Every structure is written in structure tokens, then in C-alpha cells.
Amino acid sequence: MKLGYDLYHLDNVEFIAQKLLGKYLVTNFSNVITSGKIVETEAYAGITDKASHAYNAKRTNRTELMYKDGGIAYVYLIYGIYSLFNIVTNIKETPHAVLVRAIEPEDGIETMQKRSALNGKRYFTSGPGLLTQALGISTKHTGISLLENQIWLENRNVNFSKHEIISSPRVGVAYAGEDALLNRRYRIKNNPWVSKAK
DNA sequence: CAGCAGATTGACT
DNA sequence: GTCAATCTGCTGC
Numbered sequence: 693m694k695l696g697y698d699l700y701h702l703d704n705v706e707f708i709a710q711k712l713l714g715k716y717l718v719t720n721f722s723n724v725i726t727s728g729k730i731v732e733t734e735a736y737a738g739i740t741d742k743a744s745h746a747y748n749a750k751r752t753n754r755t756e757l758m759y760k761d762g763g764i765a766y767v768y769l770i771y772g773i774y775s776l777f778n779i780v781t782n783i784k785e786t787p788h789a790v791l792v793r794a795i796e797p798e799d800g801i802e803t804m805q806k807r808s809a810l811n812g813k814r815y816f817t818s819g820p821g822l823l824t825q826a827l828g829i830s831t832k833h834t835g836i837s838l839l840e841n842q843i844w845l846e847n848r849n850v851n852f853s854k855h856e857i858i859s860s861p862r863v864g865v866a867y868a869g870e871d872a873l874l875n876r877r878y879r880i881k882n883n884p885w886v887s888k889a890k
Numbered sequence: 891c892a893g894c895a896g897a898t899t900g901a902c903t
Numbered sequence: 904g905t906c907a908a909t910c911t912g913c914t915g916c
Contacts, residue, residue, distance in 0.1 A: 772909030774898050821898050864897055
């Protein structure tokens with residue numbers, strides 16, 4: 693069942709990030725379907741979060757999308773090479789987002805391996821820059837609604853209890869001062885597909 | 891306009 | 904452990 697507005701519009705982005713664990717991220721480009729189960733996410737709480745692109749109500753061409761109504765994709769390029777896929781949450785003018793950091797492949801595995809630059813290496817969706825390659829997501833998909841039929845999330849009745857979810861500080865945000873210490877990275881305990889980031 | 895650092899990753903020492 | 908890949912946006916001249 694495709695996830696709808698209800699979840700994306702909640703006020704608590706940390707809650708949403710945890711809820712998305714176990715959901716399926718699906719893409720359908722030119723009738724080629726690929727998907728994977730989300731096993732790792734991070735929450736970015738908008739203007740009050742120093743690690744967020746929208747901290748202090750900053751607006752640029754790139755981040756403008758985060759101020760839109762929840763339920764769309766925010767894809768941007770990092771280090772000039774990798775596309776990172778985020779889900780915009782909350783309501784208009786509240787720029788929250790959830791970064792999807794790792795998935796466990798499910799549908800169209802051969803297609804995903806072919807898309808991946810890793811050439812069939814085992815954990816080819818374990819990392820935010822890798823899963824976008826495998827699913828065929830690039831920066832041109834930024835702004836797409838997750839209620840349409842190109843990129844969406846599905847509930848396939850996989851649920852994790854609290855003790856199966858590990859909370860820890862986010863990756864690569866040392867510059868964020870005290871906010872770098874917040875436990876806003878969530879991953880599934882003992883799942884081999886979580887990213888290798890320290 | 892030049893310089894730099896970042897929500898990353900694989901290759902290499 | 905270190906480096907290069909080279910886009911976006913910010914700082915400073």
C-alpha cells in the first residue's frame with residue numbers, strides 16, 4: 693500500500709524517520725520497477741537544526757523545495773558526484789526532511805546491479821549515494837511528488853519494534869556543533885545492509 | 891571571481 | 904589512513 697499524505701505531514705520528523713524503517717522505497721522509470729526496504733534513515737529538523745540545509749530559515753534555489761508541502765522528493769548532489777535522496781515532510785514553510793541512507797534490495801535486483809557503478813559487489817545499496825544509483829534516482833527527480841507513479845513509498849507490513857532500532861548521531865555533520873550530538877540517525881539492528889559510515 | 895568545504899565513496903598506501 | 908571525483912553555495916577580495 694502506497695504511503696499517503698498522513699505520515700508525511702506529521703510534525704515530528706524524528707518519529708517519521710523511525711516509521712520509515714521497514715517501508716519500501718519503489719521507483720518506476722519507463723516501466724522498470726526497482727525497490728528496496730529502508731533500513732537506515734536520518735532526520736533533519738529544518739530551521740532549528742544546524743545540520744540541515746534549511747538551518748536558520750536559509751533559502752537557496754536548491755533548498756527552496758524543502759519549504760513546500762510534505763510528500764515530495766528532495767534530491768541533491770553532494771561532493772559533486774553523489775545524489776542523495778530525501779523525503780520532505782511537515783507542512784508548507786516548515787522545511788523538515790528525512791534522508792534515506794540505506795535500503796535492502798527487493799524488486800528488480802538485476803536492474804539495480806546493472807545501474808550500480810559497483811559492478812555487482814554485494815552491498816550496492818548500503819549508503820545514501822549508492823541506493824540512488826541502484827534505484828535510478830538523480831537530481832533531475834528532485835521535487836517529484838511521492839504520491840505519483842515514478843517514486844513512492846510502500847507499506848508492506850514490515851514493522852520493527854523499538855529495541856530493533858539503533859539511534860545514534862548523524863554522519864558527516866561534525867560542523868553542526870551541539871546538534872551533531874543528537875541521535876537522529878536510525879538503523880536496523882543486525883541488518884547487513886546498513887551503511888558502513890562511522 | 892577565486893577559494894573552500896560539504897548529509898560520500900572506492901581505490902590505494 | 905589518505906586521496907580524488909568536481910556540484911552547489913557561501914565567504915572574501
